Amino acid sequence: MHDDEEILAVARAGFLDEASDMLRQFEQALLIMEEDPTDAENLNAAFRAAHTIKGTAGLFGFDAVVHFTHEAETLLECLRSGQLAVNEHLTALLLRSRDQMEALLEEVRSGESDPEVAAVSHSLGAELRAAMTATSAPAAPSAPSAAPSEAAEVTTAAQGPGYWHISLRFGLDALRNGLDPLAFIRYLDSLGAVKHMHLVQALIPPLEGMDPENCYVGVEVAFESSASQQAIEQVFDFCHDDCDVAVLAPNADAASRQALLERRAEDSEAREALSSLWDRMGLVAPAEADLLPEPELTPAPAPTPIAAAAAPEPVSEAAPAAHIAAAAPSAKAAPKERKSEESRFIRVRADKLDRLIDLIGELVIASSGAQLVAHTEQSPSFMEAAQRISDIVEEARDGALGLRMVPIGDTFARFHRVVRDLSKQLGKDIELVITGGDTELDKSMVETIADPLMHLVRNSLDHGIEPTEQRIAVGKSAQGRLAFNAYHESGSIVIEVSDDGKGLDRDRILKKAIERNLIPHDAVLDDEAIYQLIFLPGFSTAEAVTNVSGRGVGMDVVKRNIESLRGHIRVASQPGRGATMQIRLPLTLAMIDGFLTMVGDVHYVLPLSVVSECIDVPQECLADPDRVCGTFDLRGEVLPYLDLARFYGVEPGLARRRSLIVVRDGTVRIGLVVDRLLGEHQTVIKPLAGIFRHIKALAGSTILGSGAVALVLDMQGVVQAATRQDTRLAPGLGLYSQRIGSDDKVAA
Structure with missing residues (x-):
């Protein structure tokens, strides 16, 4: 029992992971459908995602998910068949349905039921049904509609012998591949009633020759239903690779039945017995069969309450009712192709x-x-x-x-829904543009960066991009533009969130900061320092608080989360033209190629990707050896430098020849004065204990081959220490308390 519970738990976790992927595909398809209602393939993709969720949930017995998803699936079928036209109301309804499906799946994950979730399912299901019954002029079909012969199948289903004939022969590997034959039979109850079912005992070998892992199941089913042939066939979509499926309509002719008989029986004796069985099950019209002694029939299993199965997915030409529907070659090719594609991937905890x-x-x-x-x-x-x-x-x-590297485009794509919903809520027309989506980032960072990006998007939509009337008045296009961009640069990943709105109001930000005593009234700040004020806790220039933003809560969290990833954020703005938030992160938090140096008896590691060159210490640095920082001339370019020994209060080593390392962080270059250069070093970054977190410009530590500990420098902190220091800046800005050129030492 314990093993069974463990197997079910693993299977349930796999189902939830797959369902999450299907929900993302479902949402993406709905958003595309809103933009392009005529895209038939996209509409089919939405239907397939919902059908997969419902079908798999039905196999596990998650009835709440099945029942509600069926309502959404049925509405999608109305859109695909042209009975309804895609409009904003239906799209919004389906997006709300997607959110409800997620809530129901969360109940499955937690194992707890919420009465409020059930109430929403009931009310939203009623809205979906009302939308389907609403009278509207027939729309131009967005997908090929079912062929006339399919409709004929429904009307003639009650003719002939009266039952659909379903003949199944599961492959030997069906059980190994996770299939439960009985689950598919039970699933038929959602389309009709299984009247008779007979297990083909001839397929079962003697006990001594039986492999307990093999599947020897073959069944003949008499099925009463008014559903179409394709709807019945789709019940077995998930097992086409491991099961020979044949479906005969109630009005199938004798030739079709004879063809199936020859497939299922090799000799005349077996054919006579099988034909007699079909006759007694009500699968053969009296004129077609010779009456033979009645074989023993297996009673049909008790019906299992499962929601209705998927509506049929139309094809360009439906199979004639009189022919065997044992999956045409093209129909079988698709599942095999999907299986081959899926076999290239494996889920790992x-x-x-x-x-x-x-x-x-x-x-x-x-x-x-x-x-x-x-x-x-x-x-x-x-x-x-x-x-x-x-x-x-x-x-x-x-x-x-x-x-662990995943494309950041998957994270960007989630914001299509956010931009869509918020733009409608704010009454703005906003386009989301994504570039660089194939840029890869450590998965652990992706999960952390999603929340900061959400805050930036909400602020851009609410405060940055103007309403349509204001944009037109200043000569801009009526539609606003929000852009995501990602790219690699100098061993880092850069993520940019930009908009074409009104930009940041420099003077207003400075005025608000002075009013709140965040900085002295006589503080001298450049534009970038002023823009950094928006990341202080509680800071906001919004005149009114809205449901979207304006309370000053969020931007400080953005900066804190980014810095927890050893990254930093910069702001650029042009009045009336828009603003850009640039986030720079390391490619990974685990291991890097480093450059090992030594100051006194302490080892320091820099990311190798930021090292430009190593030179002798310039004369400007030697002129005053007690200075922490200053500037020097590098081939005509004036650059700031930082003496790591003085910065950290370490006594310089006795080396006669010290060195200066020129490093680049983005577009900024500085020099670091060290005692010794030890060369490249593969660095495994380990976090610092809490007692050392107050020390500036350190990203972590590493262990050298000798067992000694080396400190990993945080380039953002080092650059800030060397380039952005002012005696009158508030401590909350995280800047050091002096200007470049001061003779005072910087407290570490």
Whole structure:
């Protein structure tokens, strides 16, 4: 019993993961449908997503999900058949249905039922049914409608012998592939009634020759239903690769039945027995069969209350009712193609992947230690072996980190719905443009960055982009534009959220900050420093609080979440032209290629991607060795520098020749004065203990091959320390308390 419960739990988790993917596809298809109602394939995609959720939920017995999803699916079928025209009301109704499906799936996940969720299902289901029964002129079909022969099947279903004939032969691997034959039979109850069912015992081998993992199930079913042939066939869509399915209409002719008889029986004796069985089950008209002794019939299983199955998905030409519907070759090709595509992917638990990354990190440290010993021993063969191991470990590291990289476009795509709903709520016409969606980012970052992006989007829509009347009055297009862009730069990923609205009001921000005593009234700030004020807790320039924004809660959370990922955010704005929020994040939080340096007895690591060049310490730095920071001339360009020894209060080493490392963070270049250069180093980043978090410009630590601890520099903090210092700035800005050129030391 314990094993069964564990298997069901794993299967349920897999269903919920798949359902989440289907919900995203469903929502995306609905949003496209709103923009282009004539896109028939997109409408079919929405229907398939809903059908998959309902069908899989039915196999697990999640009746609440099945019942409600069927209502939405039926409305989609009305749109596909042209009975209803796509309009804003129906799209909004389907989007609300998508949200309700998510709520019902969350109940499945938690195992708890909420009466309010059930009430919403009831009321929203009534709205869906009302929308389907609303009188409207027939619209031009957005998808090919069912062929006339299909409609004829329904009207003639009661003719002939009166029952649909369903003949199933499951493959030996059906059970191994997770199929439950009885579940498909029970699912038929949603379309009609199973009158008779007979298990083909000839397919079952003797007990001594039976493999308990093989499936030996073959059944003949007499099914009473007014559904169409395709609706019945779709019940078995999920098992076409593992089951030979044949469906004969009640009015099928003798030739069709004879063809099926020859498929199912090899010799004349077996055919006579099978024909007699069909006759006694009511599957053969009296004129077609010779009456033979009545075989023993297996009673049909008790009906299981499952919601109605999927409405048929129209095809360009329906199969004639008189022919066997045992899946045409084209119909079988699609499932096989999908299965082949799906076989390229495998779901892996996130904690297992994290454990693998941790082990790879320990392997990197061990490899570094082996190289250190090899150099100490001065053994050429040992050094060669250690280097070969190091190369393999580096390749394994890159491969393991690549497993956690996902396209950020999936995160961007979620905002189509947000922009759509908020623009309608605010009465604005706004277009969302996404570029760079294939740029990859560590999955752990994707989950954290989604919330900050949400805040930025809401502020752009509410405060940035003007109403249509104001845009037209100033000569802008009536439709506003919100853009997402992502790209790689210098070992980092850059995410930009920009709009073409009115931009940030520099003077208003400064005035509000002074009114709230966030900065002194005589503070001297450049534009970028002023724009950074919007990230202070409680800061807002909104004249009125709305349901969308305006309370000053959120932008400080944006900055805090981004900085927790060792990233930073910058703001650029042009009055009347729009604003851009630029987020810069490291590619991964786990391991990096680093550049190892030494100051005094302390090792420091910089990301190798930011190192531009290494030079001797310039004369400007040597002129006053006690200065923490200043400027120097690099081939005609004036750059700021920071002496790490003075910055951290470390006594410089006794090395006669110190060095300056020129690093680049985005478009900013600075120099870092260090005592020794130790070269490249594969760095496994480990978090600092809470007691050290107050120390500025540190991103974490790492363990060297010798067992010593090195500190990983946070380039954002280092750049701020070297370039943005003012004695009158408020501490809340996180800037240091002096100007470049001051002779006072900076407190670390």
